[in-house]
Amino acid sequence: MKANKVTNFRVVREKHQQELRRGILDDVSNLLVQKGPNAITMRRIADTVGCSTTILYTMFRNKQGLVDELYLRGFELLRQSLAAVSYVDDLRNYIYALCLSYRDFALANPTYYSIMFLKAIAEYTPSEANLKLGQASLELLVQAIRDCITDQPEAEEEAWEIARIIWATVHGHVGLELTGYANYSKASSQQMLERALQALVNELLPTIDQG
Amino acid sequence: MKANKVTNFRVVREKHQQELRRGILDDVSNLLVQKGPNAITMRRIADTVGCSTTILYTMFRNKQGLVDELYLRGFELLRQSLAAVSYVDDLRNYIYALCLSYRDFALANPTYYSIMFLKAIAEYTPSEANLKLGQASLELLVQAIRDCITDQPEAEEEAWEIARIIWATVHGHVGLELTGYANYSKASSQQMLERALQALVNELLPTIDQG
């Protein structure tokens, strides 16, 4: 009975720990969004949360571990952005919508995007495992492309390759936009991205040209 | 005479200052390339150069000012990379070569590229003026595109727009490559970039399709 009691308590405390952990991450996330990546310091986090830095280190090992969670959160948000895109008429427009949703996410969450792709926190570089987890967030895009080329041989590899090409293009446009490199023409950044996407889809996914 | 002497001396000293300045920047550049962006600290620079930090502050105002120079150096190196590309057969291949040269520069100088486009040094964000100076390094690409569409109305704006689109694509591919996002297919990063470029040129510069 005693042992049972103890384990029960431990379970409860464990639960508490997880809630606390999530609470802290919420605070850190707010800090990130409102004050920017430079505000992510261990002392400041400890202050806002109301604990000492020691706790942060026992819970997250170090700053890398803490930012790891932000990194994964960012990709989860990105995944949700893509998942919120509803398939309307055809694959072609669906792919466009996914890419624009990607852009919207980046512009709406520039601080997250900076962590994910622009090395905004110098002390942080994602682990190999997290890089892969990140890429998995693009699964919906890959699936859409897969659906376009089911007839082709080696469709799986080809789908990933095309997805990667499209991804790189969207990322490039968004990246320049976020880094401040303006365009000299009247066209908006979104319009230019759309032009690029149309070109890519026309050439790389000709099967849905007359969609 | 005395006044003349003094000014002469001042001129010489001014010259010395400029040499010194360039020498320091060379050292900092080496530090950047060999030890990475994190090694760019004022104390470390002062140590390698053999002076106190005070001098760095009087010469470059602050770290921002010092990195500004690295930033401009990076774009100058990029410009030289592009300038080294010789026009061989036709505009189409010339544009491809420019883009691949851009990529080569980025891969050969990842630390410079990080400063220019990723936020590798947290304390640094380029000024509006430097952003424009940076973009000017792409003039050769813009000119090549201009040559393709001279017949079009508003060719100037259109040239910049297409250049920007192509730039974003190259930047995106390179960016993902440098940030560690691998591709799941067998195709090399260069091959995927080439596929993307072909698609873009086919669609955006149709006048040279049958080049």
Place this chain on the structure above:
DNA sequence: TATTAACAATAACACTGTTATAGAAAATTT
């Protein structure tokens, strides 16, 4: 209740960018 184990706050270490202080060197004036 006494002892042991887990925990967390404080303060320290080695860094960072930046600057005020103080002292040395050079240029000017007498």
Place this chain on the structure above:
DNA sequence: AAATTTTCTATAACAGTGTTATTGTTAATA
């Protein structure tokens, strides 16, 4: 040529960073 002023630069400090050893407190066990 001597005295004064100006210019410069090295030192040391301030406020901040990530991280951790020390120390005291709290909770779990015997």
